[in-house]
Amino acid sequence: TVRSSLCGSVRALISSLRSPLFRQHRKSSFLIHLCIALCIYAILYFWLHVDPRVSTTTDPGTLQALSVSEDTYSFRAKRFNAYVVNERFRSGPGEFGRGVDAGISESEMQRVNDVDGYNSHACKQIALDRSLGNRPAKECLAINYPFKLPTASVIIVFFNEPFRLVMRTVFSVVNRSPPFLLKEVILVDDGSTQELLLGHLSDYVRENWPDGIVRIVRLQKRTGLIRARLEGAKAATADVVVFLDAHCEATYRWLEPLLYRIHQKPDAVVVPAIANIDRFTLKVFRTDVRYTEDGWLSLRVGSFAWDGMFIFEHPPRSAVTKRRSNTDTIESINMPGGLFAMRRDYFFKLGGYDEGMEVWGGENLELSLRIWQCGGSLEFSPCSTVGHVYRANHPYKFPGNKDYNGYNTARVADVWMDMYMDNFYLARGDLKGTDHGDVSTRRQIRSDLRCKSFQWFLDNPAAHKFVYSRNRLGYGSCCTTEGHCLLRGNDGSEYRKQTMSLLLTPSRVTVHSWATLFALTDTGLLRKDWNCVRLRRAGGPLNSVWVFTPHIVDLEICPLEELEEPKQREWWRAWVADQMKRIEQRQISHPEQGFQAVQTTNQRGAHFRWLYDKIHGKLINAQTGYCLDGIDGQRPTPKPCVDDAPSQSWHFSHHG
Structure with a gap:
């Protein structure tokens, strides 16, 4: 590139100025320093002035694709150039993605958080077109994207969304999307009632985007997020539809990687890396698109819990290493419903959204499974980043208490999971036998598209997905004979946390839920999806056994690569067989002390391993020989084994 060539020339010049030949002439010292200063100035001038500005003219084919005149395109190009040149010189609250301390009391912060779901005071202090410091990795910046890429329609649905959040989303999209790629921004009003979002919004859009790049589609009545997005897709006229939530901020060079990948693979659906925008300060955090020392990509991709809720996960190593370049997209088994791009014709070829769904929830999982099972691919791009405000409350509410997410999921x-739908009902037992509408149309779409089975999905893109009902010693709810069941602690709203507490239900589980869903693997791991029940010392180092504090159990991310390797599996089988013999022999001579015969081990990961005796229900930790005990009815604790103790007798609702 021109920039790299200039840098090389400057480095060569500086090197020559420092050569022995120049050092021999001390009188030229001033000249040398002057030349170096001029070189540095040239670099700074180049960096400040040769930005990714675009030509203010373009070819007739591009004008036709954008459906604009030469004058309109020139206007858009000048607006884009003005912003990219001036963005670095901006100053004020929140600029460069910084957070703002609104200076309000803790009680007022709690109030606005409860009412608005974010800090509206900070939002008012930040310019709607603020600058962002979040830039892609240097490998991404080095990519020269072709000029001829598909055009994009960005669709933003809102219902009584804060005006400033919606406008900040729109400004970020228009200001950071090359005019030869962005055809339109479509705001879909799903029946808002706030005055700012009615007449005032229309006037504001006309004044700020007189070229018509932003237009509003107003629905006659409220339909819900899913159907509103579908209306936006119908109104779109570009090659690609890009769906964004109404509380986002697009960063520098966000659009090109999405369109480039779709240009390469038209049946690819691409999701940007998602940067968290702090709801209290509106600080834009940098995305964690980086590589660890062993080459592990720390970018999170999408997955799902068996109750259908979206979760983030780190991609399996196989998905990372099979890529040819660090800038390549990475496969994901689920998408966050609010941020993704796909060809418009492909969207409708796949059947659009399920119009039998209501309001919001589940549509992202349904579309993700349909993409994979019907021949496409779902991918995250490490070179595209969009910031997102995770609000404390949900804006898509309808009157009544209906569980729309459960209904939709x-x-x-029913349509896509085949025999594995039992895993869904293990996590959502309250929905078993309930009516979820007519799905015959969706089944017909699956048949017409000749889509693959859910078994294929689990064997291929989701091969790493934990399935409760597959090759387990026991699964479902895990309860003592006294009626207390294992329960995932409510340590926060995030589905995936590094460490979580393990609790007990006050009484026996009669309706299965995700929080009480556990499984015991044939390698002795007591799992809750990506977490395993782990024994450790209270207050000491996580894996320490050499401190004199009580043992406790909690839930920790399973170190599967370490614990599931062939040698570890072989060791575990041999150890279990040996312990069962020892228990049997002890019970002959000491019937009430059989389980005290377990010989503990310091094998790697032994604090994660649990020996299970189905007859007596004992769960025995391999590192300590202690039995899991639920005697206090609040929190399970490891205690010395007592053969006939009912609080140490655990049984699963389902057996493998």
Whole structure:
């Protein structure tokens, strides 16, 4: 590139100025320093002035694709150039993605958080077109994207969304999307009632985007997020539809990687890396698109819990290492419903959204499964980043207390999960046998597209997905004979945390839920999806056994690569067989002390391993020989084994 060539020339010049030949002439010292200063100035001038500005003219083919005149395109190009040149010189609250301390009391912060779901005071202090410091990795910046890429329609649905959040989303999209790629921004008003979002919004859009690049589609009545997005897709006229939530901020060079990948692979659906925008300060955090020392990509991709809720996960190593370049996209088994791009014709070829779904929830999982099972691919781009405000409350509310997410996800399980829908009902037992509407149309789409089975999905893109009902010693709810069941602690709203507490239900589980869903593997791991029940010392180092504090159990991310390797599996089988013999022999001579015969081990990961005796229900930790005990009815604790103790007798609702 021109920039790299200039840098090389400057480095060569500086090197020559420092050569022995120049050092011999001390009188030229001033000249040398002057030349170096001029070189540095040239670098700074180049960096400040040769930005990714675009030509203010373009070819007739591009004008036709954008459906604009030469004058309109020139206007858009000048606006884009003005912003990219001036962005680095901006100053003020929140600029460069910084957070803002609104200076409000803790009680007022709690109030606005409860009402608005974010800090509206900070939002008012930040310019709607603020600058962002979040830039892609240097490998991404080095990519020269072709000029001829598909055009994009960005679709933003809102219902009584804060005006400033919506406008900040729009400004970021228009200001950071090359005019030869962005055809339109479509704001879909799903029946808002706030005055700012009615007449005032229309006037504001006309004044700020007189070229018509932003237009509003107003629905006659409220339909819900899913159907509103579908209306936006119908109104779109570009090659690619890009769906964004109404509380996002697009960063530098966000659009090109999405369109480039779709240009390469038209049946690819691409999701940007998602940067968290702090709801209290509106600080834009940098995305964690980086590589660890052993080459592990720390970018998170999408997955799902068996109750259908979206979760983030680190991609399996196989998905990372099979890529040819660090800038290549990486496969994901689920998408966050609010940020993704795909060809418009492909969207409708796949069947659009399920119009039998209501309001919001489940549509992202349904579309993700349909993409994979019907021949496409779902991928995250490490070179595209969009910031997102994770609000404390949900804006898509309808009157009544209906569980729309559960209703919609039951439709997904019915149509796409085949025999594995039992795993969904293990996590959502309250939905079993309930009505979720007519799904015959969606089944017909699956048949017409000749889509693959859910078994294929689990064997291929989701090969790393934990399935409760597959090759387990026991699964479902895990309860003592006294009626206390294992329960995932409510340590926060995030589905995936590094460490979580392990609790007990006050009484026996009669309706299965995700929080009480556990499984015991044939390698002795007591799992809750990506977490395993782990024994450790209270207050000491996580894996320490050499401190004199009580043992406790909690839930920790399973170190599967370490614990599931062939040698470890072989050791575990041999150890279990040996312990069962020892227990049997002890019970002959000492019937009430059989389980005290377990010989503990310091094998790697032994604090994660649990020996299970189905007859007596004992769960025995391999590192300590202690039995899991639920005697206090609040929190399970490891204690010395007592053969006939009912609080140490655990049984699963389902057996493998």
